[in-house]
Structure formats: structure tokens, C-alpha cells
Amino acid sequence: MVPTQKWRGVPAIAAFFLSGATLVKATPLDQHGAALSVATPTPIVLIPLTSFDSQTDFDKYWDYNYPWGTDHNGAARMNRSQVSLSPPPSSSGTSSNSSGSGTLTLTATRVAGQPAATHANQAIAIHYLSGTVHARHNVVVKSPGGIVEVAGEYKAPVARGTWPASWLTWAGGWPPEVDLAEWKGSGKISFNTFNTSSAVAALDVAYPDPERWHSVRVVMEDENGRDVAARFFLDGRLATTQYGKGFTGKEMYLILDLQMEGSSGSPGPQGETTFRIRNFQVTSTIP
Ligand SMILES: *[C@@H]1O[C@H](CO)[C@@H](O)[C@H](O)[C@H]1NC(C)=O
Numbered sequence: 272m273v274p275t276q277k278w279r280g281v282p283a284i285a286a287f288f289l290s291g292a293t294l295v296k297a298t299p300l301d302q303h304g305a306a307l308s309v310a311t312p313t314p315i316v317l318i319p320l321t322s323f324d325s326q327t328d329f330d331k332y333w334d335y336n337y338p339w340g341t342d343h344n345g346a347a348r349m350n351r352s353q354v355s356l357s358p359p360p361s362s363s364g365t366s367s368n369s370s371g372s373g374t375l376t377l378t379a380t381r382v383a384g385q386p387a388a389t390h391a392n393q394a395i396a397i398h399y400l401s402g403t404v405h406a407r408h409n410v411v412v413k414s415p416g417g418i419v420e421v422a423g424e425y426k427a428p429v430a431r432g433t434w435p436a437s438w439l440t441w442a443g444g445w446p447p448e449v450d451l452a453e454w455k456g457s458g459k460i461s462f463n464t465f466n467t468s469s470a471v472a473a474l475d476v477a478y479p480d481p482e483r484w485h486s487v488r489v490v491m492e493d494e495n496g497r498d499v500a501a502r503f504f505l506d507g508r509l510a511t512t513q514y515g516k517g518f519t520g521k522e523m524y525l526i527l528d529l530q531m532e533g534s535s536g537s538p539g540p541q542g543e544t545t546f547r548i549r550n551f552q553v554t555s556t557i558p
């Protein structure tokens with residue numbers, strides 16, 4: 272369960288995994304420190320951990336494809352038939368303590384005979400049908416001092432030609448863009464923030480054991496009423512901090528997609544490829 276009281280700087284996803292003993296200790300702290308509770312705003316949950324638990328949960332928070340349609344800048348055309356949900360491992364039973372959320376699975380399947388896509392006036396051959404979802408409500412880091420945190424666990428393919436990503440892109444044009452997590456067929460994970468098409472903070476980080484779940488958490492905080500600092504954590508460790516110029520107050524689409532080929536090279540795999548996401552949560556804190 273998600274505790275309703277959290278203190279600044281403690282990630283929601285980490286709080287989710289805190290042991291019961293730690294949570295019990297936290298309660299007297301609140302009772303003793305009036306100043307502490309005044310200074311600690313409660314994060315608002317924009318997308319809860321349950322959003323992949325069922326179709327009903329999903330439909331409250333997500334919609335299919337890109338906000339602009341089925342095609343983007345790679346060789347996959349999106350179709351909702353490539354998106355599936357699996358319920359939490361033990362959603363029945365007596366435990367109110369869910370050990371995890373449902374899982375979103377995006378599947379890319381090689382196909383022939385699809386018409387080409389068009390991106391930036393270029394034709395792009397379509398070789399796959401795949402899955403993409405986007406949040407129904409855009410994400411905004413508010414001023415002053417607003418914080419948005421996106422946390423999740425991913426099982427992402429890293430083979431050549433597979434291009435899964437979790438990303439934010441401005442609803443009013445491009446850029447700004449923040450790639451919360453992107454895998455470009457190299458075996459590494461990339462964290463990127465675009466001020467312009469040429470002013471880009473980009474970091475590739477080693478990504479061992481791609482068959483296993485990895486947690487990625489990005490904490491985005493308004494710095495000065497204009498710019499946002501984005502801190503990227505891989506498996507609980509700070510990987511990098513990047514700064515987005517003028518990102519504060521901008522409505523950003525939140526997209527989870529399994530693109531193919533494009534920036535990940537080609538040809539991509541002949542068989543099916545899956546990208547899985549669970550324990551995904553978005554919270555917003557306004558001081
Ligand atoms: C999705 O696929 C189905 C068949 O699998 C097709 O009928 C439908 O037109 C496709 N939708 C899009 C948006 O391509």
C-alpha cells in the first residue's frame with residue numbers, strides 16, 4: 272500500500288517497499304513534530320500503482336497509441352491489440368499488503384504489407400505492429416518548487432532494433448523532452464533531456480541482466496520558476512542529474528512505447544519482442 276504521509280525526498284516507490292517496521296516508526300515522528308508535518312506536503316498520486324491491475328483501472332489513467340496516432344519515428348505501427356494487462360500476482364487472498372501491481376505488456380510483432388509511415392517528411396517502412404500507451408492527463412512540474420516523480424519497474428529488450436521507452440514530451444511542440452528511460456538496442460539504458468534538438472543532455476548507463484526487472488525513478492523539480500532538475504535513479508542509485516530549460520509549467524505527454532528499429536538500428540528481431548512495466552506510479556508534490 273502507499274502510505275499517505277511521506278516526507279520530501281523520500282520516493283513514493285521506495286516508501287511502497289518500506290518494511291512494516293519502518294512505517295510503524297514513522298508514525299510517532301509525525302506526532303512529535305508539528306513543524307515537520309507542516310513542512311511536509313503530501314504527494315498527490317496522479318497515476319496509482321494499480322493502473323495496470325485491470326482494464327477498468329487502465330481506462331481511468333491511460334489511452335492507447337501515441338497522443339497523435341499510431342505512428343512515430345520508427346518501424347512500428349501501434350495497435351491496441353499489441354497491449355495487454357496481467358493482474359497482480361496475488362490479487363485475491365486476505366493480504367491487504369499487495370506484493371506488487373499488475374503488469375503492462377507491450378508486444379512487437381513482425382508484419383509485412385503495412386503502408387509506410389511519414390515522419391519529418393520522410394517515409395519510414397513499417398515492419399512491426401507494436402504497443403504504446405499514453406497517460407490521459409498530461410504531466411506538469413509546477414512553480415514554485417513543484418516536484419513530479421515517475422517511478423516504475425521495467426523488463427526491457429535491448430537487442431538491436433528494439434527501442435522501448437518511457438518518456439515525456441511537450442504537448443505544445445518539440446522539444447522539451449525527457450527520456451525517463453530509453454533502450455536503443457545497444458545493451459545500455461539511456462537518460463536524456465532535450466532543451467533543443469542540439470542542446471541535449473544524454474547519458475548511456477550499463478544495464479546488466481536485461482531479463483530481470485529493473486527500477487527506474489525520475490524526480491523532476493522546479494528549480495527557479497523556469498527550469499527543471501531531473502534526477503534519474505537506476506535500481507535505487509542516482510545515475511545522473513539533468514536540467515531542462517523552460518520545462519516548468521509545460522504540459523507534457525507521458526508515453527510508454529515499444530518502438531522498433533529507428534535509433535536502435537536495423538534489422539530488428541524476426542520474432543516477437545516484449546516490453547513489460549509494473550509498479551508504475553506518478554506523484555506530484557507542491558510545497
Ligand atoms: C489494429 O489491428 C486490427 C486488426 O488486427 C485492425 O482491424 C485495425 O484497423 C488496427 N488498427 C489500427 C489503428 O491500425
Ligand SMILES: *[C@@H]1O[C@H](CO)[C@@H](O)[C@H](O)[C@H]1NC(C)=O
Nearest residue numbers: 291361366367368369370371
Ligand atoms: C506482505 O507481502 C509480502 C510478500 O508477499 C509478505 O512476505 C509479507 O509477509 C506480507 N506482510 C504482511 C503484513 O502481510
Ligand SMILES: *[C@@H]1O[C@H](CO)[C@@H](O)[C@H](O)[C@H]1NC(C)=O
Nearest residue numbers: 466470471472498514515516
Ligand atoms: C539546458 O538548459 C539548462 C537551463 O538553462 C542548463 O542548465 C543545461 O545545461 C542545458 N542543457 C544543455 C545540454 O545544454
